[in-house]
Amino acid sequence: MDPERAGRFELSAEHEIFRASVRAFAQREIAPYVAEWDRTHHFPVDLVHKMGDLGLFGLTAPEKYGGSGGDFTSLCVAIEELGRVDQSIGITLSAGVGLGINPILTFGDDAQKEHWLPDLVAGRTLAAFGLTEPGAGSDAGGTRTRVRRDGDEWVIDGSKQFITNSGSSVTSVVSVTARHDDGSISTFLVPSGTAGFEAGPAYDKLGWRISDTHPLTLDGVRVPGSALLGVQGRGFHQFLAILDDGRIAISALAVGLARGCLEAALKYAGERETFGRPIGSRQAVAFSLADLATAIEASALLTYRAAALKDEGAPSRVVKQAAAMAKLFSSEAAVDATRVATQVFGGYGFMEEYPVARFYRDAKILEIGEGTSEVQRLVISRGLGLEVE
DSSP states (O other): OOGGGTTOOOOOHHHHHHHHHHHHHHHHHTTTTHHHHHHHTOOOHHHHHHHHHTTSTTTTSOGGGTOOOOOHHHHHHHHHHHHHHOHHHHHHHHHIIIIIIHHHHHHOOHHHHHHHHHHHHTTSSEEEEEOOBTTBSSOTTOOOOEEEEETTEEEEEEEEEEEETSSSTTEEEEEEEEEOTTSOEEEEEEETTOTTEEEOOOOOOSSOTTSOEEEEEEEEEEEEGGGEESSTTBHHHHHHHHHHHHHHHHHHHHHHHHHHHHHHHHHHHHHOEETTEEGGGSHHHHHHHHHHHHHHHHHHHHHHHHHHHHHHTOOHHHHHHHHHHHHHHHHHHHHHHHHHHHHHHGGGGGSTTSHHHHHHHHHGGGGTTTSOHHHHHHHHHHHTTOOOO
């Protein structure tokens, strides 16, 4: 990496061509159906396969596993464009790559990669990351799920909650964190259908209603010794690295939501008239949209700077700080964007027939998932050298 260019970025012509391709896909394959999917909480497996056919799940995977060997910035572009139409579909891709494929790609051995990655990269199957627990949300190191060795097998007991892509008909494997008797944490690959491993009923969520999200229980689950992912006892460090990438991806998802809100609000502000003039000519409306447009540009700059730092191979501490800043600012800007958009729409913004109502419901989780806003501020503060608790 050239230190003089670290953190500088400019989306290439190829990135913009790719953006146009994903945007056309989203308008054709998602936009006409998303309101009904959201209303019925339907997880569109066929769409997952179509996303795989487009190459979205394989953007950052090596060609030997069927991927395109592209950069992380391209993945962020795809997540943004899907999220611009619907957040649930955007998080399906984000989690499918960042939390499903990435742990295996980063920490798996050759046999694990060859077994799981080809189908995951092609979008034929999905993988999940079982980290969050009922008593250990933001305190990710507070894992209570236990693991013990029994001959040639590992035996896992515990529970997980809020796990994305974990209970669909195409979910093939979940990476599960568990604590050893010595207190250290490791990660294990648990195939779907393993005895004692069950996904509970899908959550009835405020937003992200299309996303496949379940609690998981592990009751005497036995997996072979070869199911250990990465180095024994290094699970805590592994999932912290995975979360840094995920925060940039969530930031891209937030940028997509904010752009969707702005575009819808601008269109409505130009069409809706009061007292003989479009409401967009009123300063109260115009200025709120000007502020929103500015926040979106700032969010995008933070997001793609963080992605560029990752692609350039910047030190992990630099990427961690950039990711936390991007996620914090973009997620909070996205929540503000939904408030502005629904206000511009007035009473119609409260109606489910308009996408801004769905965006309003979807936005809040952006400030919670992949680390709350409070956690991001903690990471940033420590990055500044402050010994904050």
